[in-house]
Amino acid sequence: MADAGMLRFHVPEPEVRPGGTPDFSNVTIASAGSVPRPDIDVDPRTIRDMAFSIIRVLNRDGEAVGPWAGLLSHEELLEGLRHMMTLRTFDARMQMAQRQGKTSFYMQHLGEEAVSCAFRKALAPGDMNFPTYRQAGLLIADGYPMVTMMNQIYSNEADPLKGRQLPIMYSSKEHGFFSISGNLATQYIQAVGWAMASAISNDSKIAAAWIGDGSTAESDFHSALVFASTYKAPVVLNVVNNQWAISTFQGIARGGSGTFAARGLGFGIPSLRVDGNDYLAVHAVAKWAAERARKNLGPTLVEYVTYRAGAHSSSDDPSAYRPKTESDAWPLGDPIVRLKNHLIGLGVWSDERHAQAEAEILDTVIAAQKEAESHGTLHAGGKPSTRDMFEGLYAEMPPHLRRQRQQAGV
C-alpha cells in the first residue's frame, strides 16, 4: 500500500536490443496442420481463438499437412516459387540501383515475399487491392511488366506516372493495384468503400485492404473496421505484421491486445492469424477470406506473421535498433527456402534446377533493367517534362494553373 497512490508510466520494450542475443522464445507458434479449417459461413463467435493461433501448412520437414493443405497444384507452386524469387531478385537489383544513384529511394520485401505473391493468386480478375509500399508481389504475380515498374522507380520518360510519385508507389487499375499513397493507413478505409461500392452495384468483385502492424494504430484502421463490420463489406482486411515499423517494435502499436488479429474480434469480424512465410498457408487463408467476401459473408481480418529481414527502406539502418542476427533467429524461416524444400520433397524441384532458375531470373531482371534504363534514370537520360508537372491534376486544367504553366515557360 506504500505506493498505492503513485502511478507508473508504461512504455513497452522489445525483448532484445542491439548487442543482445535474439530471442523469440516468447513467440508461440502452433505446429503445422494443427489449426482447423472452419466452413466459410462459420459463426465468428466460435472461432475467436483463431485470432491467437497461427495457421501453418508447411512443417519442419517441408511437408504440407493439415486441413489448409492441398489447394495448389505442383505447377501453381512452382509458379509461386518463381514469383517470390523474381521479387527478391528485382528488389536486390533495384536496391543496388538506388545505391548507384539511379533513383532516390527504394523499399524491398526481403523475407516477406510469400505474403503478396501468394495472396494475389487467391483473387479473381477485377478484384482490387489497396496496397501499402511492400506488396509489389501482387504485381509480379499478376504479370505486370517489370520494365514498367522500373520505369516508375526511375521516374524516367516512360514512367506511367509521369514522375509525380516516389519510387515504388505504383498504380495499375488493370492489375487490380490501387495507386499507393505513401500516406499510411488511408487506403484501408478506401478499400472498404470500394467493396461497399461493389456490393451497392450488385457486382461480384471484392477488395483487399493492406496495412502494416505499425499503421494499425492510425484512426483510419478503426474507421475501416467500423465500416466493414457495419455494412458487411466484401473485403479482406490484411495486416502484415513484420515485427518492425521502421525502428519501432510491433508492441508499440499492438499494446495489450495480444495479437493484431484480435483487433477484429470486437467488431465481430472473423479474425485469423497465418504464418506469413508459408506460401501455402497464406494462399489457403486468403482463398478462404476471399470466398467469404464473395459469398456475401462479409469481411475477414487476416494477420500475416512475418519478419522484415531487410531495412525499412533505403534510408534505414536496422542495426541501430535490433540485433544484426535477429533475422536469422526468426522461427518461421525464409519463405523461398521453405517452398523450395517443399517442392524438392515432392520430387518436382532440385537444388540444380533452383540454381538454374535463379540465373535465368537474374538474366530476365537485368534485361528489364537495361530496357528501363534506356528510357533514363532519375538524374540521367530521358525524364518526364515540366509540362507533365502541371497536367493531370484536374480533368480540365483551370485558368490559374494555365497561367502558372505559362509563367514556367512550358
Added chain:
Amino acid sequence: MPRRTMIEAIRDAMDVSMGRDEKVVVFGEDVGFFGGVFRCTQGLQAKYGKSRCFDAPINESGIVGSAIGMAAYGLKPCVEIQFADYMYPAYDQLTQEAARLRYRSNGDFTCPIVVRMPTGGGIFGGQTHSQSPEALFTHVSGLKTVVPSNPHDAKGLLIAAIEDPDPVIFLEPKRLYNGPFDGHHDRPVTPWSKHELGEVADGHYTVPLGKAAIRRAGSAVTVLAYGTMVYVAQAAAEETGIDAEIIDLRTLLPLDLDTIVASVKKTGRCVVVHEATLTSGFGAELSALVQENCFYHLEAPVARVAGWDTPYPHAQEWDYFPGPARVGRALIETMEA
C-alpha cells in the same frame, strides 16, 4: 416557376442527380432514414432505397475515405459532413487522397466525389457549429470549392458538382437555408418564397463551376463576396447609398478572375468580404489577385472585412459576425481613401 428554400433546392439537386444516374449515392451522419439534421436528404432513402442513401457511422474520415474508394470503383458519392466544423478528421483523406488521386495515378484512378457541409455562423452554434473553413480547401491543389448563395444556384451548382469528374467541396451557408439573411439579426428574414432567386426550376439544370455572378451592378466600388456575405454587402450598399457592384463568386476555385478584374478596373475600388477569420483567409488571396491584376486602376487600397481572428464565440456572435455596419464602414472608408 416553383419557389424553394435552399434546403429544398439542395435536396432537389440530389433527387434529380440520383434519378438520372444510378451511380450517384448519398450518405452521411443521420442522412438516411431521418433525412439529415437540416433535412437536405429527406425522402431520398424512401425513394431510392437504402443502397443509394444511407446512414453512416459518426466517423468523418470514414465517410470521406469510403467515398474515395467508391469513386475509384466508379460510383459518384455525394456525402454530407454534418457541420463543416466536423470535417477535420476527414482533412487527411480530402487533401492527400481525394485531391491527388487523379494526379498521382496519372488518371488511372479518379475521384468524382462531392462533400457537402453546412458552413458559417448566425445560429448561435458556438465555436463548433459556425466555422467557415473554405481557405483550408482552396489552399489544396486538386480540390474545387463552391459556396452557393441562393436556392437557384445551389441546385444548379450541386448538380454541376455531382457531374464534375473531380472532387468538389460544397459549402452550404446554413444561415441562408431558409432565406437571404443580410446580417440584421434583429429583423425577420424574408423567406425564399418571396425572393426571385428562390425560383428553382424543376428537373435538370446546371450552374457552371468557375463562373461568378454580378448581384448588383454599380460603378463606385467592387465588393467581392460569397455565401451569406452577398446579402450583407447588399444591405450595406443600400444603407450607405454607395453605388457598389457586388460580385457573388459562387465558386472560389476555380475562380472567375475575369469577372473580378473587369469590375475592379471599372470601379477602381475593391472591398473583400467573408465571414471566415481574416488572417490567411480567402480574402488575402482575392486581395493579392486584385493588386496583381488591377494595381494601376486602383484609387484606394483593397479593404478586407472578415471574422475576427478568434474562435467563433457563442454569446458574442453578433460582435464577431461581419454585419452590414462593418461592411458599410469599409465601403465609406474605401470611397474616402
